[in-house]
Amino acid sequence: MQHVQTETSPPLSARTVGARDCAVFEFGASRINGVRSRFERNEEIFGQDEQAEHVYVVHSGAVRTVRYSSEGRRQIVCFHLPGDVFGVEFSPRHAFAAEAVNDADVLVLRRSSLERAAAETPATGAALLALAARQMHEAQEHAMMLGLKGAGERVAAFLTRLAGRFADRSALDLPMSRADIADHLALTIESVSRAFTQMERDSTIALPSARRVILRDWRALHQLQSA
Amino acid sequence: MQHVQTETSPPLSARTVGARDCAVFEFGASRINGVRSRFERNEEIFGQDEQAEHVYVVHSGAVRTVRYSSEGRRQIVCFHLPGDVFGVEFSPRHAFAAEAVNDADVLVLRRSSLERAAAETPATGAALLALAARQMHEAQEHAMMLGLKGAGERVAAFLTRLAGRFADRSALDLPMSRADIADHLALTIESVSRAFTQMERDSTIALPSARRVILRDWRALHQLQSA
């Protein structure tokens, strides 16, 4: 339902900003103008408690939204892949920070543009509401997972959800490090690594390299999740 | 900002439904008509995946919103105290169930009434948005707590938040059982009990009875939370 579409450079209008391209985001029934911006690995896209003046769409790469506890430990709220909208807030400020996991192209929209489109076009308003509903649901699923599941089950659930995002369900390339996964699942790097190793031993997955995962036994993966 | 106000029975209009009273809920800048309904301890107010046709306000007592995992374990998403709105959804169906913790009086509003008021009155729409933002924020705080904190810290944080809801910050009467607290904090009953006992040993709190908590050392309580 969401689709990012980079405009082919019109030869007559010289863009004034070197590294930035204009682009259009199709959301609901509206087309919203934005600016394409590149962020390098680990670069901050917006900070926690910053004024939420923009809304973002991942064009390529991956983005993480992250919160830091008072003691400095971090929790990764969510990973965002191409096509995902992030940074949408109900309040005037961002509740968390966003950082590029890898080098990433991000479409930056004015928040007011999106809100105006949502107010003017019912279908767009509905899409925005649906987006909020999904976010809410995911936040609660996440809390439930952290409370109810063990290390192995969390990792299995994580892989399953991630694989569901891609066309090829038999293999996936993880954009993020073990540390990122650990902070998302509220585990240590070691526990995540051990979970991967265990699944490889059980022939549930194969690991040609650390970041590449072959999903060999989909059934076992699903069984693990709900353990 | 929210206030429940039971209408004094107008002598001329006979209410047709015996056990139910009409009442008005002041929300944002609107006054919304609803029906006051009583639920007894552990009674279901609405079920998971049920059509979300109503919105609810706690008048007296306490309510829990709850989800069940595929294996039957339950997680209490949130406790709702007098004045709290619950059951507000973005999607057509309820993402969780709601049950009365104790005997509780609940004000039941038509969802459409609230949505109409929000659409017509900007201040009310803003209030609804603020409500959604708070819910979102709390869901994420909760996930963060489950991921980052130990048993003692979770219980301390729980007590602190609960105490903050009442006028008297030096003592509180827990409306819910240890089992409810455990399922909210993703712990076992025993772990919750041990955390209480430990805090009593440290003179952080006193427990005249299982449900009554005297907060003796507010500073220690805050320190515990962030451990």
Add this chain to the structure above:
DNA sequence: CGTAACTTTGAGACGTGTCAAATAGCGTGG
């Protein structure tokens, strides 16, 4: 006053975190 539900306490098992070290992968510069 008795019974059922709730709470507390104890002992031991299990799982994850911690610390330390070995290994693999990757980009950089010679």
Add this chain to the structure above:
DNA sequence: CCACGCTATTTGACACGTCTCAAAGTTACG
């Protein structure tokens, strides 16, 4: 193109915390 060094990942041994199971104690209510 290879060697180097840095970072990421894996593995192991052990400590610590929470869960499990069992039983005693308490409270509320008929």
